[in-house]
Amino acid sequence: MTLRRSTGAMALTALAALAVPAVAAADTLEAYNNGAVVSNTLINTMWVLVAAVLVLFMQAGFAMLEIGFSRAKNAGAGVAKILTNLSIAAICYWAVGFALAFGVDDSVYGLFGTDGFLLRGYSEVAPSADLAELGVVQGDPRAAFPVMGLSDATIEAKWLFQFAFCAVSLAIVWGTTLERIKYSAYVIYAIVFASIIYPVGSHWVFGGGWLQETVGMQDFAGSTAVHLIGATGALAALLLLGARKGKFGPDGVPRAIPGHSMPLVGLGT
Template structure:
């Protein structure tokens, strides 16, 4: 690679890293808007906490476990980025920042399952361990030359590595924490706990959609032949299809064109196409998005009926859509695109048989089982040691005040005449 090409590619990947990092702003708005006003500052602020934990833990340990030389299961070198710099490769620092942006998204997804009731200390400990021990192992298996990579697993930008991992960790946390106070009646029927600001959720989703143009196209790691434009096209088609499919499904199922469901459809379409964006034709990208958008509506309603309180539907949006997106390449991977990427085989609908579909299924099972067990063990130990959940009094008060001593919307608590805090929360 000549110096000019290397410079162009380096700038391209750095720009994409910034776009994906900016998705943290989208998650802050989406999650804060999807939860109650009394927790808004806490929910938004934990995105800063999340990225800060990831930055240090991934630098110290996680990057080495993911991409360092080792064996089929883990990298065994590269702590604190102490890795040899290969001639003609992208600068290590840029590659690190790009990969850091991915693990930060995955942890943000996982933390969605903790929302409105978890202790702040649990976020810190689980976040560090997730970044050093959970995410990197699956990342190594698929992206770091590990055993799934050798099988030909197709996960171009992370439906499994990023989203399925985050979604499963969120589900485990949700189950161990239990539902929020008031979510379910004594007979098990759910009550709606509405987010406090739908405008925030829309704006947050738009920012995340924009950031995804760094997520998927950036995973080409090159601007050289313009293939990133094709990846951007399939990504956008799936997101749009997911939005319309979710909106239509919600209208048919619940009788209203539900806006939060439409937003979840956008995200589900993006999650699903993340594995497939470099492997499928545009028509297949639309189909991937349509199925993902519809699935997220049905599964969100199903899990709620089963007594699972997932405040931002992290498992439906990222877990279920991540599973579907990973499987979709085993169905729709185009021979010409498989040849271009050099990963795996053509899908079932192109005469490739069940080989690639089987590899994709193995990827899902391996990642899902490992993340579920590892997350459960860590959270179970934390539950026995320090407790996962804030007290009932603190939960009712809201985590803004109980955990941080300040309120995201202080004017709501202050009497404008006396300028004193309302006695109900003093």
């Protein structure tokens, strides 16, 4: 894929990502008009948004760290991958991932959520008996995303916060495949990871899935749902890709491949 085509594809993906908030907010606006959104939602939503932006700043750190450790000729590919992380993961997590991770689980054995795809349609979901006792009414997003009911921030803000962690988990894969994978192959991996792998795994841990409900698993600061899933996905990719080209000489002795910018590494760390 040429640089011009890659740039065009990233630009189109970014434009599509800009449309996500406008489309997703329709049900929340309807819920607000129907009185299903409480008055202190605004301040709680603002706090969740601030926290989400702080998490998203990690992407800048990842970019500097990984680009600094790469050779100068591959720095541009690193920039393209970090943009891919955000744009593709945003669309996939909005369309499919968030519902699989936090939607009402009507699946067998608590494997994945089944409601709230495209962040739409939850205004038609009736609350369970337990949620109804807590004052949750039809039209309240907590009916479709019961695990997210501890805060009354809007569901779009909660989506942004959780998407930020999905992008962080995917960035772990990006860092470990540094100078090892073609850009087109990474795009395919990013789609699968953000749509299925991370959402299903995180649902098991803190989305109301079988690990949380059956054995009472608790996740500390995303150590399992974010870091372990990302690391496992990265290990699987590395087992398939192998070492970087030029890492081993003809005699099998490993060669050093120093990064081109230690200041970037320091800033990213």
